[in-house]
Amino acid sequence: MADKLTFSQEISNLMYEGHGSPLKNCIQCGTCSGTCPAVEFMDQTPRRLIGMINADLKDDVLNANTSWVCASCYHCTVRCPAKIDIAGAMYATKRYSMWNKTYSDDLVGPVFSETFMKTIVRSGRSYEPILAPTYIFGFGAKEFYQEVLGATKMMLKGRIPVLPPRIKRIKNFRNMIRHIIPMGDEE
């Protein structure tokens, strides 16, 4: 019988983008944390998160907001002396928490990703107004007002789409997606 995968193995298996650069090579130098422009908003720094993954501290990793604060700018990835794709590891952690629904409820990121995905599957293109409700209701009154004001100014300049766009070969597009993920019968 095959052994059960450890948490760090599971995360590594979700890292196609970062293949060829095992997390186990991390030397804990902290170049990633020193580089990250969003580090002060993270519960755990990138260096600590990788150390925690390698130590199989599953709950601590999944309770941290770290991967959802990553903006995917890859600054850590290009500087890592151990050549680890750290932004890729952040994606892997996000995927793990999406698939296992282990993310905490106060995060906007996962709901935003899911809504974005559904919009694309439905129409083939993204459409900002559909995405707004995923984050705007989490705002305080001041932020809500600022966001609406910003959107209104954009609209007055003709920069907000009125109708959702849709690609022409949408049936083929959706059947293509069915070849990869389960999504009901062919159209």
Add this chain to the structure above:
Amino acid sequence: MKKYAYFPGCSLEKMAVSYHKSSLETTQALGVELEELEDWNCCGATTYFHLDEILANTLVARNLAMAEKEGLDFVAPCSACYKNAYFTNSYMQEDEDLAEHINFALEADDLQLSGDIKVHHLIDIFADDIGPETIKDKVTTPLEGLKIAPYYGCQIVRPRKNGEEVENPQFFEEILEAMGADAVDFAYKTRCCGGSLLLTNRKAALDMIHILLQNITNSGAEVVATACPLCQVNLEVYQTQVNEEFGTDYAIPVLYFTQLMGLALGIAPKKLGIGSELVETLPLLSQFIEKEVS
């Protein structure tokens, strides 16, 4: 006339329509044709990859396959679209197993992808294919004395594609100088603008934008040039909110590099989408706009 398959991406349909217009105008003036892919889909930005890598790569592959069918190299003006397209295209040649999965899915739309076309960011076309010398020759209204901050942002230069310089790239400066402008040096030219964090973690994003605006202003720049729709929106549209949040008074124009280039090439501002900004640009740019002869 060299021709490319042009993938505008979702943002350029509306939010960044001025980037779309100015890209078409300037490439045409410089002897390059951008032929829009006829039924392109969203590339997934940085968001699909949170869910499923194979599906994310497949959605990107559909666009690449349409370009390959036309026998044209692929060009994207948005940094995230470019990064996605570049890597999916190279995985097709590096990984037979992934390529087989993707091609099986693409059959549903009568497409296939081998990955042997080239993928470019729009700015590469100006920096490499056209080149600063040619741009210089075609400039009719040099942007003399205009201090421009070349904001690279993140995904044009990162992750590293082919051993290129990622810490201190110079190609953007060279393009701005070919227009006759002064490219100012600022430390954070490749620091991230926050991307979609603005929607998912507003506090972090406003802080990142604030730091960038501060660094840009200290460098003495009068205008920021960007090469990505998300960078433009974050740096421009959210200046008001940064000002409210941090008690600052930033009001620096943020334009696409193609809009500035269009002015240098003598193209009418309206054709370049100038006028749809939220931070006034005309007081600064009027010196470079030819007066209409009445």
